[in-house]
Amino acid sequence: MVTMKIKITVLLYCICFCLVMNAQDSQLLKGNLGTHPIVMYITYDLDSAIYIRYFYEHQRRDIELNGTINNKGLITVVCYNNVDERFDSSSEKFELSKVKDGYSGIWISNKRILPVQLQPLIANGIKNPYAGHPGMKPIRSNPLDYVRTAALGFIKDSTTRKRNFFLDWYHEKYSGISLFRLRKKTMDARINKINRELEAMHVIESNAALSCTSPIGESQYDLQIDHVFMNNDLLSINLVSSFYCGGAHPDFGSTGYNFDLHTGTLLELEDILWFGKRARPAANTIAWFNYRDSVFAPKLIAVLNKLYPGKMKTTISEDECDYSNPEVWSIPNWYFTPKGLYLGAYFARYARSCDEPEWSVIPYKILKKYIHPNVKIKFPE
Template identity: 35%
Template sequence: MLKGLLRLAPVAALLFMLSPTAHAEDGRRVFTGTLGNMPIVLELNTNQPDEVTGRYFYEKYHRDLALSGSLQEETLTLTEGNNRYGDDNPLPNLKLQETASGWQGEWKSPKGKVLQVQLTEANPPAPAADALPFIAALSKSDPYEYLRLQGLKLKPGKKESFMGYDLQWWTQPESSLSMFSVESGYPKADQQRINQQLLGRLWSEVISYHGCLLHGAKYAEFVQGVGPKFLSPDVVSLNISTSYSCGGAHPDFGNSPINLDVRTGHNLSLEDVLWIGKGKPLLHADRDGAGDTALTEEEDKARFTYQREVFVPWLIKRFTALYPDEMQTPVDEDSCDYTDESVWGYSNWYFTDKGLYLGPYFARVQRNCDDPGWSVLPYAVVKQHPGGVALQLP
């Protein structure tokens, strides 16, 4: 679809790369068992016998170890880890034979230590009655990550008041990632939906953290900050800023806001809030509620055309009138050119007490131009162009 043509901000691209997918679609199989006397969870993709890939973690430590190798006849030979950064270190290996219920064989260290391996097809426990919907869904869509999260907990942190709402902060100790839940100010059902989304996002980020460590190996880094931006009877808005190095040529950073409709718990698209086009606002496919469907090819094309031909030119014209100094055409190629339509092709946006903040996205060499702070569209303007969801704005 045309959404693939839209530029993704770096964090959105990272989350897409590291996000879980259904195992039935890509051939992955998950096993549980022991390596020596240590319980492990192991994932394998043997669809290409000459290029078998996988990973596993010790239940005690939860961090992935990469596997690669081949399946010849009935013998699976795997190398643990890799020397992708020019190292020439001897690596452990596994030699396994398939059984009626899984695999068995040996793990051997570079120094010759041998440990027995016993694996059976994973049979994850049913989600607890009070499990977050995000975690419950993983039991079928990604049992490997589901089993990892079974061994992880959240630690309560500070409490604070923000815009009249009480917040409780939570930290996942192994990853040091944090998120808040809302403890007062909303009807019970609304508050539950909000917190399911917020804490579900925290666990999603924990999965991304472990994916980053797997891809980035010894040079991996995944650091986040979360900031509440706006809470009202209709909206919960926050920004997640991430700095990461996950095996690419360079480290990167970016923002990934969350904007929730309090009454439904769904993510709000910008078209839900602000609509410049003709007719009804376009549908969107980034909601998390049950029954939501992706856009059709025609709808996707219409949204792409609207953003490129209608919304972005309008936004630049508005910002030029509101912030003439900041929107001046730069005098040299190294300056930040906020009149360039391409930098607004993907906009990280969130609510503030003064209006909608819309952040531009520049190429890596000009990433210092991102997140300028001033690019706020006042609510007086937003109210003149209401989106598809009725919201009470300041």
């Protein structure tokens, strides 16, 4: 019942958000701040509020400003860079007026005043070498992100070896985010397919780091790879991010990615672990959410209860982590380890310290009882 209420709340929020977005207009611009080339994205709201994000082309890191537009069309926006919202030496301000299709005005910071000239920019006119990669739809739909990521580049740092593969480690030159690509002496379509996924992840995480910003203070985005597992059949990694992009508190999260080395396919959990008796629903559909809530989570709890009865007991105190609650297991993070399949519980923000306990691993000998009948992957004994 609680899960259904959450889904209804999310649906209503999405409807309201779409209505708000329809009430807004936006414009992508390119020009100069003094002698520095910049790209700017302006969002206009009906109540005269203005939201601006822009980046210097040589940095590509967002700066966020908020303000208003008056009845004469003058835009005034500010980034205070402090929680007290005082205009100090670290703050900056734009004053922009409409001229033909673009804008002209000034930028003010630390007693410096520089001229600003901006003209419309058509994002689709820019070639982005990563636009066709997997998972890039959100970036393609955001003009500023699309333009930003078009110029991302990866610099090789080092090479490590795991089983029969070389792992070539790269950092993205603007964000500093690091990730590897696979390499063998003889490359094939399967490895290229995995590397395309890895490069897409690298672009998405780099864009997340560069777009992480706050108008009233410093932002921070950090990504680490805390787990890499390989055997003859699988590549499994876990990415852990910690970030503060405005708001009341910093946040963190982790995402596992699991590849079939025989096909190069990025696996879904239902490719491996299947408790259903009917046809498998497509991911992120209503039928899929219903399966995860009503079938998957209770079955997973039953398995974990047998393996870890002391950890899975129902709690009484609100200060304890209640791992007997199906809601925290319906959409777990997951990845393979030498000992078995790891599944990490996910809690609401107020109980995030309970997230992803170290012990929740299903040993391979137990996992084999529940694997999808079409799985051809050979798991460790």
